[in-house]
Amino acid sequence: MAKTLQKFSGRVLLVGCGNMAGAMLDRWLAEGLDPAQVAIVDPFAVPREGIAHFASLADWIGQDGGAEWVMLGMKPQQLGDVASDLAPVVRGDTHLLSILAGVSLADLSARFPDARAQVRILPNLAARIGAGVSAVASLGDADDAAVTSLLKPLGTVVALADDGTMDLVTAFTGSGPAFVFRLIESYAAAGERLGLSADDALRLATATFGGSTALLDGSGEKPGVLVAQVASKGGTTQAGLDVLDEGGQLVALMTNVLRAARDRGRELADIARGGN
Known part of the structure; x- marks a missing residue:
């Protein structure tokens, strides 16, 4: 049986790769995402074979500095510091994905105005086995088919018209x-x-x-x-x-x-x- 992400195109950067982001990544890799497409910026992340691992955004920018898909998976309190380093390299072809609790699409748009789209995703830990729930809302010119292709391997996908109820959804399905x-x-x-x-x-x-x-x-x-x-x-x-x-x-x-x-x-x- 063909794996769903074998043909996924574009480089993927994870800024922060703790329990939730790591569960998503492991599921993506199991579904055929090429490790060579992925980079992780997180000094404490578990190493994964074939994936470039950087201790800081400065290291990543100096050695690579490009990705069509950037997912924020660090602590929400770190957003200001991360955005100051990351925003200059988020381009018009970049989907800015966020699993940060409480950080709205308006917040993301203000921090990363040049992104092609800002996409807020609220997954839960059962994504690790493909039985999770992911609520998603976006701003900008999101490639909805590509976003869905990333989320469907994680389990049920619920598309929201906006992120007005996301704080409750975070508590309801994320927690x-x-x-x-x-x-x-x-x-x-x-x-x-x-x-x-x-x-x-x-x-x-x-x-x-x-x-x-x-x-x-x-x-x-x-x-x-x-x-x-x-x-x-x-x-x-x-x-x-x-x-x-x-x-x-x-x-x-x-x-x-x-x-x-x-x-x-x-x-x-x-x-x-x-x-x-």
Whole structure:
């Protein structure tokens, strides 16, 4: 079977290659992206065979200095320093991609006005196995087909008309895997507290969450319909649901979780703009 990125054209620069950007890159390489097309600027990034690795933008500019695809994957607080070095070499044929939490398309356009397009992408860690979610919005003359070809190997792609809801999407899908992992961890811890071994509790919790989400995804049903298929009046499941549903506490908790993550994204955006 042909790999989807074997014919992808253009040089790719990753400025910052931590967990998320690294997961995206590894998936792209698995889908046939030529390592010779890629350069990484990150003094702490894990070396990858065949990929040029630079400790600083100055080193990259001095030895190479050209890329049709530039992805920002460092911390949002570093945007000012990065832009001062990078903006002069971002040309009219460059797509400026960003996975920076809280940094808007308007911010990117102001920092990199000469880019062909500014593209804001919010992926999540499941991109590593091609099961992620990537929300995307852009300004300028973006090559939508090429952008999509980069994102589809990562999983589901959701195109947004603008980036007005991106701070919430960052919390909802970008941070979401961590929240799900914590729920699984807590579910397993509860099982252990009630008598299961730690290993059995984690295995059962992982399989229960995984099977349930797979069933939901494949059934086409709303979650409530499947809840009703599991629970019976006066049964064990309903007894547990009564605790979960009491006073709307679970929805309230998740709303607070998402609000906190969303608001932190906005705070990071203010810092990236040079605010307090």
